[in-house]
Amino acid sequence: MTQPADADADDHAELDADARALASVLRLRILRLCLDEALTNREIAERLGRNPATVLHHVRTLVDRGFLAADPVRRGARGSREVPYRATRKSWRAPDFPGKWQLMAATFLEELHESDPATVRMTRLGVRLSAAERDELLARVDAFVEELAQRPPTPGGRPYSLLVAMHEDAARLPRPDALPDERPGR
Template identity: 40%
Template sequence: MTDGTPTGKGALNPAASAREIKALAHPLRLRILRLCGLHELTNKQLADRLGQDPGTMLYHVRQLLATEFLEPGEVRTGESGALEKPYRSTGRSWRLDTALDDAGSNGPLAPIDALREELAESGPHALASLSRFVLHLSKADADDLISRIYDVLREYTDTEASRTGEPAYGGMFVLHRSPD
């Protein structure tokens, strides 16, 4: 549902607040979240992996810390003997289908840009499935489709902890109204 109403077994991911939407409105931050969801990484490791200046990376990490999408891990000793401060995703999920007006013009496209960058980095062999479609739907049909897809996704996200040893797959569901 796009109105945030809980359905099925448990509530849908909460709609992001205006502050959270702003934090999520940058593809680099979304890539940081994905990487820190797989491994605890330091600012330097993130900067190296994503080809960014460490200062730029720290700015984006702080935005994610402030909105509790990231949290600091335990300080550790790195390979060179220096202390390192890693970060990890808190595992919070969100929906950007409500209050998108608060995200600015690039907000709704940030997840798509991040996914495009991840696909380019992964290469064509990493793509497990791609479907492009056009459907004629009433508002009620569109709401039903979204709800049913969220229900299927929830079945997997609710049991994710039992599969952490398996390969990680990323994905995105986008339903948009055609300009035609």
């Protein structure tokens, strides 16, 4: 049974709205902060060094799209009413959208800039793989990352961020303008 055309349009509109909600370094940082700890708008703003009004706009967008959920209201300093928010992990299942990789890299770099250099471990490697080897590597990496994503947070554990990226190394590809005897490996 096929879906009516308007159902497809509705699905596309929902995915587009989710993509727009995620298309912000600040929003991705908010989601990461609220991943395993519910934080109020004020706490999020303090941790990110941002204006609380600006952060509230982004928090509301994430709540509206289901990426953040409000925990029960609590009393803050001086009896004020505070709403803590927690990430729903919906973003983990969000489909790709144009510019997603640039956004994720920019977010990671911003977080990396704030980290203690002694805690950073990074490796960069160039390899040549057949299509089957590439598929195997991606399947293994995806399985490992999925395992980590499903693992509950370790009580008292230290928070870490992980970025796994693989891209075709355009500079190492044979140049289309190279003569046959100038191509690498000939």
